[in-house]
Amino acid sequence: MAGQVKRRPGYGSEERTRCKILGSWSAVIASALCGIALAFHFHYKVPLPANHLGYNPETGLSDFSEHNAMNIISHLSDTIGYRIVGTIEEQQSYEYINDVITQYKNEAQGIIGSPKFDIWVQQGTSSHRFDIMDKMVLKAYTNVTNIIVRLSCPIDPEHPENRTCEDNAVLMNSHFDTTLGSPGATDDGSGTAVMMDIIRVLSKRDWTGYKNAIVFLFNGAEESLQDASHAFITMHEIKDTIRSVVNVDACGTTGREILFQANSREMIEAYKQAPYPHGTVMANDVFRTGLILSDTDFRQFVQYGNLTGIDMAIYKNSYLYHTHLDITKHLQPGAIQHLGANTLAIINYLAQNSTLTNIEPSSEVVFFDVQGLFFVVYSWATAYTIQMSTVFLALGYFAFIIYKTHNSSPYRSVSNLLISYLKSTLAVFSSMIASMLLPITISILITSNNFNRHMAWFKNEWYGALIFSPMGLIGAYGVQYLSYALPGPEHFDMEYGTFNSLMLFFAAGTAVTTQTGVASSYVFWLYCFILLLTCLLNEFALRPVSSKIYLPQVGKAAYVVSGFVLSLLYSDYAYALVDIFVPLTGRMGVDTPVDLIVAFIYGMIIFMVALPSVAHVHRFGKKVLKKIIVLLLLGQAAVLAAVFIGGGSYGGWAFPYDEMHPKRLFIQQLKNLTSGEITVGVAQADHGPYIQTVVDSLEQELGVTAEIRDASSNMNDWDSIYPFSAFLGGYRFDVEPYIRNHSTVEGIEHIKSNLLDTLTGPFPEVKIYNDHYNPQTGVRSFSIMCLSPTYTWTVIAFDGHIIDWSIQDEQPLNHTSHYVVRHVSGYGNEGWSMNLSVKVPENERPQAEAGEWKIRFEFTALEKEAFAGRGEERLVGGVGIMSVIQRSLPIWTTTTWLSSVVKIWNL
Numbered sequence: 001m002a003g004q005v006k007r008r009p010g011y012g013s014e015e016r017t018r019c020k021i022l023g024s025w026s027a028v029i030a031s032a033l034c035g036i037a038l039a040f041h042f043h044y045k046v047p048l049p050a051n052h053l054g055y056n057p058e059t060g061l062s063d064f065s066e067h068n069a070m071n072i073i074s075h076l077s078d079t080i081g082y083r084i085v086g087t088i089e090e091q092q093s094y095e096y097i098n099d100v101i102t103q104y105k106n107e108a109q110g111i112i113g114s115p116k117f118d119i120w121v122q123q124g125t126s127s128h129r130f131d132i133m134d135k136m137v138l139k140a141y142t143n144v145t146n147i148i149v150r151l152s153c154p155i156d157p158e159h160p161e162n163r164t165c166e167d168n169a170v171l172m173n174s175h176f177d178t179t180l181g182s183p184g185a186t187d188d189g190s191g192t193a194v195m196m197d198i199i200r201v202l203s204k205r206d207w208t209g210y211k212n213a214i215v216f217l218f219n220g221a222e223e224s225l226q227d228a229s230h231a232f233i234t235m236h237e238i239k240d241t242i243r244s245v246v247n248v249d250a251c252g253t254t255g256r257e258i259l260f261q262a263n264s265r266e267m268i269e270a271y272k273q274a275p276y277p278h279g280t281v282m283a284n285d286v287f288r289t290g291l292i293l294s295d296t297d298f299r300q301f302v303q304y305g306n307l308t309g310i311d312m313a314i315y316k317n318s319y320l321y322h323t324h325l326d327i328t329k330h331l332q333p334g335a336i337q338h339l340g341a342n343t344l345a346i347i348n349y350l351a352q353n354s355t356l357t358n359i360e361p362s363s364e365v366v367f368f369d370v371q372g373l374f375f376v377v378y379s380w381a382t383a384y385t386i387q388m389s390t391v392f393l394a395l396g397y398f399a400f401i402i403y404k405t406h407n408s409s410p411y412r413s414v415s416n417l418l419i420s421y422l423k424s425t426l427a428v429f430s431s432m433i434a435s436m437l438l439p440i441t442i443s444i445l446i447t448s449n450n451f452n453r454h455m456a457w458f459k460n461e462w463y464g465a466l467i468f469s470p471m472g473l474i475g476a477y478g479v480q481y482l483s484y485a486l487p488g489p490e491h492f493d494m495e496y497g498t499f500n501s502l503m504l505f506f507a508a509g510t511a512v513t514t515q516t517g518v519a520s521s522y523v524f525w526l527y528c529f530i531l532l533l534t535c536l537l538n539e540f541a542l543r544p545v546s547s548k549i550y551l552p553q554v555g556k557a558a559y560v561v562s563g564f565v566l567s568l569l570y571s572d573y574a575y576a577l578v579d580i581f582v583p584l585t586g587r588m589g590v591d592t593p594v595d596l597i598v599a600f601i602y603g604m605i606i607f608m609v610a611l612p613s614v615a616h617v618h619r620f621g622k623k624v625l626k627k628i629i630v631l632l633l634l635g636q637a638a639v640l641a642a643v644f645i646g647g648g649s650y651g652g653w654a655f656p657y658d659e660m661h662p663k664r665l666f667i668q669q670l671k672n673l674t675s676g677e678i679t680v681g682v683a684q685a686d687h688g689p690y691i692q693t694v695v696d697s698l699e700q701e702l703g704v705t706a707e708i709r710d711a712s713s714n715m716n717d718w719d720s721i722y723p724f725s726a727f728l729g730g731y732r733f734d735v736e737p738y739i740r741n742h743s744t745v746e747g748i749e750h751i752k753s754n755l756l757d758t759l760t761g762p763f764p765e766v767k768i769y770n771d772h773y774n775p776q777t778g779v780r781s782f783s784i785m786c787l788s789p790t791y792t793w794t795v796i797a798f799d800g801h802i803i804d805w806s807i808q809d810e811q812p813l814n815h816t817s818h819y820v821v822r823h824v825s826g827y828g829n830e831g832w833s834m835n836l837s838v839k840v841p842e843n844e845r846p847q848a849e850a851g852e853w854k855i856r857f858e859f860t861a862l863e864k865e866a867f868a869g870r871g872e873e874r875l876v877g878g879v880g881i882m883s884v885i886q887r888s889l890p891i892w893t894t895t896t897w898l899s900s901v902v903k904i905w906n907l
Contacts, residue, residue: 021620024556028616031560032609035567042371043575044316046256046334047276047341054201062201064194064340066333072100072193073336074328076176077185083178085144085221086792087864091827093176094121094145097196097218101149104200113206115151116166120238122146123826124231127834128304129810132295135723137225138807138819140834143826144221144228147176148236151202151351152213168357169213169238170350171245171307172198172343173229173297175222180721180793180862181896182326186314190331191248192218194340201344202351212351215242222249222297224793224824229297233305234808243356245309246347247298248339252583254332255316256372257339258576260287261298264308266359268367268377271310273349274342277375279312280368281519282573308359310346314339318583319459319661323894366519371572380519387514387525394507394532401500401539405552409492416489424491424501425508427483431614432505434475435607436600439468442636443599446643453647455688456654457598458586459661461578463654464602467643470636472606474629477617481625496552499538499615503531526569527611534562554615562612574605586664587685589727590710594687650892656688657892663688665889666728668898669735669873669881670717673763676754678739678876680885681709681717683730695731697888702738706731719795719860720900722820735881744878758877764788764861766796766905773848778840779803780848784857784907786823787831791861791901794823794832798857806835854906863899873899 050056054065076083076093083093101119108114127140153165174191178184195216202214215238219228233239244267248257259279262268271277298311314335320326350356364380378386402417446453446467457464480498484490491497506528513521538558581601585594607614617625647654657663666683682698684691695706709717710729717732718725736755745758764787771782781804788794797820802812807821823832838855840848847853863874873882882897889895 017620021624024616024619027556028559028563028613031563032567032613035564035569036571036609039371039568039571039575042373043572044255045372046332046338049333049337050341054197062204064197064201064337064344066337066340068200069190069193069197069336069340070328070331072196073185073189073331076189076192077183077326078328081183082181083176083184084180084792084864085177085224085227085824086827086829088827090145090177090220094147094218094220097147097176097192100196101147101199104196104203108203111204113154113208114203115153115205115207115210116155117203118150118152120146120148120236122148122232122236124228124235126231126234127807128227128230128234129807130225132225132723135726136819137723138810138821139225139227139230140807140821140823140832141221141224141227141231141825142823142829142832144224144231144824145826146220146228146232146236147218148232148238149199149216149218150213150238151199151207151216153207153210165210166213166238167241168211168243169215169241170347170354170356171215171217171242171301171309172248172347173217173219173245173301174248175219175228175297177220177223177228179223179322180898181324181894182322183324185326185328185331186250186253187321187326188222188249190250190314190336190339194248194336194343197340198344198347202348210352212243212354212356213241214347214351219297220826221824225822226295226297226300227824229300230304233301233307239305242301242305242307244350244359245298245301245305245307246343246350247296247301247309247311248313248343249296249311250314251321252314252316252318252579253320253326253330254335255314255579256335257312257314257342258283259310259312259367260284260315261296261311262309262365262367263302263361263363264359265362265365265377265379266354267308267310268365270346270350270354271367272375272377273345274375275345276338276342276372277369278372279375280573280576281366282368282523283576284363285518285520306361308361312339312343316579318580319586321583322587322896323662323664325660325662325894363519364517366522368522371568380517383519383522383525384514387510387521390525390529390532391507391511391514394503394528397532397535398500398504401552405492412489412492420489420491420497421501421504423483423486423488424494424497425504427479427486428498428501428505428614431476431479432607434479435472436475436603438475439471439599439603440596442468442471442640443595446640447595451644452689453643453654454595454690455585455656455686456643456647458582458656458688459658461582464578464582464598465606467639468599468602469606470632470639472603473610474632474636475603476607476610476614477625477629477632480614480617481622481629484622491552493552494618495554495615498618499554499558499612500535502611502615503528503535506531523573527566527608530565530569531562534558534565537561554619559612559616566611567609570605570608574609577601577605583661585686586661587727588687590684590687590729592687650890657690659891662892662894663690665691665694665893665895666718666721666730666898667882667885667895668718668720668900671756671759671876671899671901673756673901673903676756677734678736678755678881679717680733680735680881681730682706682733682885683709683718683728685727691730694889694893697890698733698885701884701888702733702735703741704734704737706733716797716858719797719820719858719902720793720862720898722795722822738884739877739879739881742879755877759874762789764791764794764859764901764903766857766859766903766907768907773840773851773853775845775849778842778845778848779837780840780853781835781837783833783835785831785833786859788825788861789830790864792825792864793862795860796821796823796857797860798855800836800855801839801841802836803839804835804837857905857907858902859905860900860902863901
C-alpha cells in the first residue's frame with residue numbers, strides 16, 4: 001500500500017541496516033548518558049567556601065563561613081579528639097564551646113540592634129525508655145551536659161517587660177559528643193560548628209524586626225541514645241517556649257546535606273529558603289520504614305516535646321561514619337558551606353518571618369528538589385488532584401490512539417486493540433519485575449561457595465552497576481522477547497504499542513499508589529506525566545503530515561526527549577539511594593543479605609533509567625532483540641569472570657575493602673571479675689566473609705583457637721553496646737594462656753587461680769539499700785546503687801516481674817521479663833542509683849521473708865582508657881593485650897575498641 005512503509009531490516013543493504021541500528025541505538029544511549037552525566041554534575045556539586053572573614057560584601061552582612069566552621073571542627077576533632085560522654089574530652093568540649101560563644105556574646109554587645117544573648121549550662125539527670133531495632137532499652141543518665149544559647153529580640157528600653165519574642169522560639173540542635181571509636185569531625189562536629197558560626201553571624205545582625213527567638217542546643221549525649229536532648233526537652237526552663245526544631249546531624253563526610261525528615265507543611269516551606277535545596281519526601285518515607293538503621297535527636301523533640309521540624313544531615317561517603325577516619329582532612333571543601341548556608345537561611349527565616357504558633361504535624365505534604373536548583377512543595381490534596389487528573393488525561397490519550405488506530409485500520413477491532421495493549425502493559429510490568437529480580441541470581445552466584453565474592457561492589461558504588469546492570473537489562477528485554485510468543489492479537493507495530501504501554505503502566509501505577517496516600521507516589525506521577533507529554537509530542541509533531549494513512553510509529557526525537565529527561569530525573573534519586581545504601585551495608589549486621597539487597601536496588605535503577613529502551617528493543621524486530629540479549633549475556637559473563645579474578649586478592653578490584661572503605665570490626669577485651677575469665681571478642685558488623693583472615697592471624701599470634709560466637713549467643717558478651725550487639729557476630733579468644741606466657745610480672749607462674757588479681761582497681765560495685773519486703777503483697781522494694789569510678793557506659797541486666805521502678809514516664813511489663821538498663825554519666829560522676837519493686841514468685845516467698853531471696857544482676861562497665869582514642873589500657877599480668885591485637889589487623893579494617901569488666905551480684 002502506497003505510503004505504508006515499516007522500518008524493519010531487509011529494506012536496503014545489510015550495511016545500511018546495521019547503520020540504522022547503530023544510529024538509532026546511539027541516539028537512545030547518548031540521550032540517557034547525557035541525562036545521567038548532567039544529573040551527576042548537579043547532584044555532587046557543592047558551593048565554593050565563603051571568604052574566611054565571614055562577611056558578604058554584596059549584602060553588607062556577616063555571613064556563614066566554612067573557614068570559621070572548619071577551625072571549630074578541627075579543634076573539636078583534631079585537638080580534643082574522641083569526645084565520649086564521661087571522659088575528660090567531654091568536659092574540654094563543652095568548656096571550649098562555652099568559651100567561644102561567650103566571646104561572640106561580648107563582641108555583639110556594642111552592635112546597634114544586636115539580639116539579646118542568653119547562655120545556660122544545663123546538667124541533667126533522668127531516665128527514659130528508648131526502643132530501637134525491636135529491642136526495649138531502658139536509659140538512665142546522670143549529669144549529662146547541654147550548652148543552650150538563646151538569641152532574641154533586643155530589649156525595648158520603653159517597654160522592657162515586653163518579651164513576647166522569647167515566648168516563641170525555634171530550636172536548632174546538634175550534639176558535640178562522639179561515639180566509641182570516632183573523633184567525629186562530621187558526626188557531629190559539623191553540626192556543632194555550623195551552629196556556632198550561625199550564632200556569630202546572627203549576633204551581629206539587627207534584630208529589631210525579628211518576631212521569634214532562636215534557641216541553639218549543643219547537646220552532650222546523643223551517641224549514648226539521645227540522653228542530653230531528652231534532658232533539655234523534658235527539664236529545661238525554656239522548653240515550653242520551643243515551637244519547632246531544626247536538627248543537624250551527619251553520617252558522611254562529603255556532598256550536600258539532605259532533608260530526610262520533616263513533619264509539617266510550615267517547616268517544609270521554611271526549607272524552601274535554602275539556597276541549595278536537596279531533599280525529597282521519598283527519603284522521609286524510607287526513613288520512617290526503619291530501613292535506615294539510624295536515628296537522631298529529632299526523635300526526642302517529637303516524642304517528648306510534640307514538636308514539628310526538619311532533620312538534615314551530610315550523608316555521602318558514610319564509609320567513614322563512626323570510624324577513626326571521620327577527621328577534618330576527609331571533609332570535602334564546600335560541604336560545610338552547603339550545610340551552613342542552607343541552615344542559616346532556614347533558621348533566619350523562621351526567626352524573622354514565620355509564625356511559629358499553631359503548627360500542626362502533618363505527613364500529607366509532597367516535596368522534592370529539582371537538581372538542587374529549586375524546591376517544590378505542595379499539599380497531598382493538591383498532589384491527589386494533579387496525579388489523578390494526569391491519569392485521566394492518560395486514559396483520554398489512550399482512547400484517542402485506540403480510535404485513530406481502529407479508524408485507520410478497520411480490520412483491527414477495538415477489542416483486539418485493547419487486548420494487545422493489555423498484553424504489552426503487562427509485559428512492561430513483567431519487565432520491571434524481571435529487571436529487579438534477575439540480578440539477585442547474580443548475587444546468589446557470586447556469593448556461592450564456588451565464587452565466594454561477597455560485597456564485591458562495596459568500595460566503589462558504581463561497581464554495583466557494572467556487576468548487576470547487564471542482568472537487569474536481560475530481564476527487561478528478555479520479557480519483551482518472550483512477549484512475542486504470548487497468545488492473542490499483537491500490535492500493528494510492537495515498538496509503538498510498547499512505547500504507549502510504558503505510559504499506561506505508569507498511569508496505572510500512579511492511580512494505585514495515589515490511592516494509598518503515600519506521598520512518594522509523585523515519582524510514578526512524574527514518569528507518567530513525562531511519558532504522556534512525549535507520547536503527545538510523538539503523535540502530533542512527528543507523524544508525516546502528508547500521509548493520508550495513520551502510521552503508528554515512534555520518532556527518534558521521542559526517545560531522545562524521554563531518555564534524557566527520565567534519566568536526568570531518576571539519576572538524581574539513584575545517586576542518593578546508592579550513596580546511602582551501599583556504605584550502609586557495611587554496618588547492617590552479619591545476618592542481613594546485603595548482596596541481594598544491592599542487586600535488587602541496581603536492578604530497579606537500571607530499569608528506571610533505561611525505560612524508553614524497553615520499547616526501542618522492538619524497533620528492528622525479534623531477531624535483533626535476540627542478538628541484543630545474547631550480547632548482554634556475554635557481557636554479564638565477562639563481568640562475572642572479572643569479579644572472580646579481581647576479588648581473589650586484597651589488591652584486586654573486586655575485593656570489597658580498602659583503607660578508605662574499611663571493614664568495621666568491634667574488638668573487646670572482657671574481664672569477668674566473677675569467674676576470672678579474660679577473653680577478647682572480635683565481631684564484624686557486615687556480611688563479608690573476610691573476617692576469617694583476621695581470625696587466622698589472631699589465632700597464630702595468640703596461640704589459641706577462636707570460639708565462634710554468632711549474634712544470638714554473644715548478646716551478654718556485648719551488653720555494653722546493647723542493643724547493637726544484635727547485629728554482631730564473630731569470635732572469642734581465651735587470652736589467659738598468652739598473658740601467662742608473655743607476662744612481665746614476677747612470679748606470675750605461681751598465680752594459678754585468677755590472673756585478674758594482677759589487675760589494679762578501682763573496680764565497679766553494685767549495692768542495695770532501703771531493702772524492704774512486704775509479705776502481704778509479696779513485693780520486695782529496694783534501691784540499687786552502681787558505683788563505677790574510672791568507668792563509663794555501664795549496663796545492668798536482670799530478670800524479674802517488676803512492679804514499679806524509677807524509670808521516668810514508663811511502666812514495667814506486667815510479667816516476668818529480661819531487662820537491660822544502660823546508664824551514662826557526665827564527666828566527674830562515678831555512680832548512679834535506681835529504685836525497683838519486684839514481685840516475688842509465690843513458691844519463693846518463704847525465702848523472701850527470711851531475707852534469703854536474691855536477684856541476679858549482671859553488671860558491665862566500659863573502661864575509659866581503652867576506647868577514648870588514647871591507645872591506653874589497663875595491663876593484666878603486665879600485658880596489654882589490645883596492642884597485640886592491633887598489630888595483627890590489616891589496613892582495610894577499622895576498629896571500635898572496647899575494654900569491659902563484667903561482674904555478677906546476687907542481691
